[in-house]
Amino acid sequence: MTTIPILDERRRQIFQEQDNASFAMTCDRHSVAGSVSQRACVFCGSRVVLYPIADALHLIHGPIGCAAYTWDIRGALSSGPQLHRMSFSTDLQEMQVIFGGEKKLYGALCELIAAYRPNAAFVYSTCIVGIIGDDVAAVCRQVAKEQGIAVLPVHSEGFKGTKKDGYRAACDALFKLVGTGDTRDIAPVSINILGEFNIGGEAWLIRKYYEQMGVQVVSVMTGDSRVEELRRAHGAALNVVQCSGAMTFLAETMQAKYGIPYIRASYFGIEDMAKALYDVAAHFAAEPCIQQKAEVLVREQVAAVLPELQRIKADLAGKRAAIYVGGAFKAFSLIKALRLLGMQVVLAGSQTGNADDYATLREMCDPGTVIVDDANPLELSKYVIEKQADLFIGGVKERPIAYKLGIGFCDHNHERKIPLAGFEGMLQLAREIHTTVTSPVWGFVPFRAKDGEF
Numbered sequence: 315m316t317t318i319p320i321l322d323e324r325r326r327q328i329f330q331e332q333d334n335a336s337f338a339m340t341c342d343r344h345s346v347a348g349s350v351s352q353r354a355c356v357f358c359g360s361r362v363v364l365y366p367i368a369d370a371l372h373l374i375h376g377p378i379g380c381a382a383y384t385w386d387i388r389g390a391l392s393s394g395p396q397l398h399r400m401s402f403s404t405d406l407q408e409m410q411v412i413f414g415g416e417k418k419l420y421g422a423l424c425e426l427i428a429a430y431r432p433n434a435a436f437v438y439s440t441c442i443v444g445i446i447g448d449d450v451a452a453v454c455r456q457v458a459k460e461q462g463i464a465v466l467p468v469h470s471e472g473f474k475g476t477k478k479d480g481y482r483a484a485c486d487a488l489f490k491l492v493g494t495g496d497t498r499d500i501a502p503v504s505i506n507i508l509g510e511f512n513i514g515g516e517a518w519l520i521r522k523y524y525e526q527m528g529v530q531v532v533s534v535m536t537g538d539s540r541v542e543e544l545r546r547a548h549g550a551a552l553n554v555v556q557c558s559g560a561m562t563f564l565a566e567t568m569q570a571k572y573g574i575p576y577i578r579a580s581y582f583g584i585e586d587m588a589k590a591l592y593d594v595a596a597h598f599a600a601e602p603c604i605q606q607k608a609e610v611l612v613r614e615q616v617a618a619v620l621p622e623l624q625r626i627k628a629d630l631a632g633k634r635a636a637i638y639v640g641g642a643f644k645a646f647s648l649i650k651a652l653r654l655l656g657m658q659v660v661l662a663g664s665q666t667g668n669a670d671d672y673a674t675l676r677e678m679c680d681p682g683t684v685i686v687d688d689a690n691p692l693e694l695s696k697y698v699i700e701k702q703a704d705l706f707i708g709g710v711k712e713r714p715i716a717y718k719l720g721i722g723f724c725d726h727n728h729e730r731k732i733p734l735a736g737f738e739g740m741l742q743l744a745r746e747i748h749t750t751v752t753s754p755v756w757g758f759v760p761f762r763a764k765d766g767e768f
């Protein structure tokens with residue numbers, strides 16, 4: 315199968331050993347106009363981070379099209395309220411674009427707060443709001459005063475940067491809630507889990523592990539979150555940051571204001587999951603029983619999943635995988651997890667990785683692996699074909715690429731409904747990969763030869 319050449323402007327964001335003597339990735343920049351980036355906009359970045367606050371109202375100030383993408387398509391579960399699954403919009407029209415949308419925003423907020431009685435409200439600014447210049451913060455202040463709840467503007471105009479700027483706008487809004495609650499009953503051995511979005515119930519698994527070790531989880535930001543627990547997050551002794559691209563900014567801000575240290579963690583794959591538990595235990599080393607409990611927990615959990623993982627590995631050994639995810643930190647864990655299954659990673663990329671992330675990826679990957687920043691469908695297709703991948707791990711935007719090319723696909727993004735984190739999650743991931751890679755359907759793809767090659 316022939317492939318289309320990549321754009322000249324994109325060459326410095328793609329690393330292939332054969333045409334790069336030294337490793338120097340260009341990243342952290344705006345997407346190339348017209349390249350149809352896989353990356354989401356600033357607004358989507360904010361919405362991802364704040365979506366799992368289940369008892370808050372999420373109002374998108376803009377045209378209805380912005381809201382459509384985020385209406386209940388995410389797998390972030392709530393053990394109680396389901397308000398987060400709604401996607402309210404001010405549905406701005408031509409008249410508001412000309413004369414301003416503040417009046418409509420005020421009316422929508424009052425109506426929604428009266429109807430749903432949320433514990434807080436987030437108002438997301440979209441592209442057009444940035445262009446027409448509505449004073450969203452002033453409307454939020456007025457409604458907060460009248461209604462007696464926090465009404466927080468999220469300055470997430472889609473055009474003003476990359477998805478990372480959306481994360482930061484969300485962290486700004488979250489930080490306004492933190493520090494306003496009562497912390498008197500919080501234990502000295504306590505953490506906040508940052509950057510864990512409870513996809514398929516993952517935060518429940520992680521929380522259970524930490525609680526079994528004797529660590530109090532004050533808040534998860536954000537997964538099955540409630541406004542009240544976010545308000546008292548400043549009472550925790552440690553912040554554990556998973557999705558570092560999304561939440562490091564909040565962790566740094568909390569460290570500066572409240573003196574709470576933070577560590578990085580990943581809950582994907584056996585190796586990183588165990589490390590996340592041991593690192594927290596090491597932070598509370600003054601309480602040696604926490605380390606002992608962590609060791610027992612890891613031993614039991616690994617023993618429970620390893621036999622089936624070994625059986626799956628026998629079928630997957632030598633298969634080739636392409637990974638394209640939002641944050642590079644997840645790619646690190648996936649590479650380790652795929653190695654555990656005997657698979658080889660031939661393509662690794664992310665939407666929002668920075669220079670350090672890509673240097674780490676370069677060190678972790680086998681020689682010949684293509685590393686790509688802010689890719690588009692043509693580039694991903696090209697390297698999947700050239701590297702003869704058997705599996706694509708990505709999100710909702712990568713799924714059609716995999717299926718059109720006739721290879722297996724595993725959803726590792728926020729749209730999935732099953733947990734892939736934790737020890738149980740590793741087993742789920744292995745089962746998912748096994749099912750899709752060994753499916754007989756790929757034998758019917760006309761442009762793939764009998765031996766599976768394109």
Ligand code: SF4
Pocket residue numbers: 355356357358376379380439440441442470471472473
């Ligand atoms: S905020 Fe802008 S870029 Fe994002 S979905 Fe809306 S119109 Fe598109």
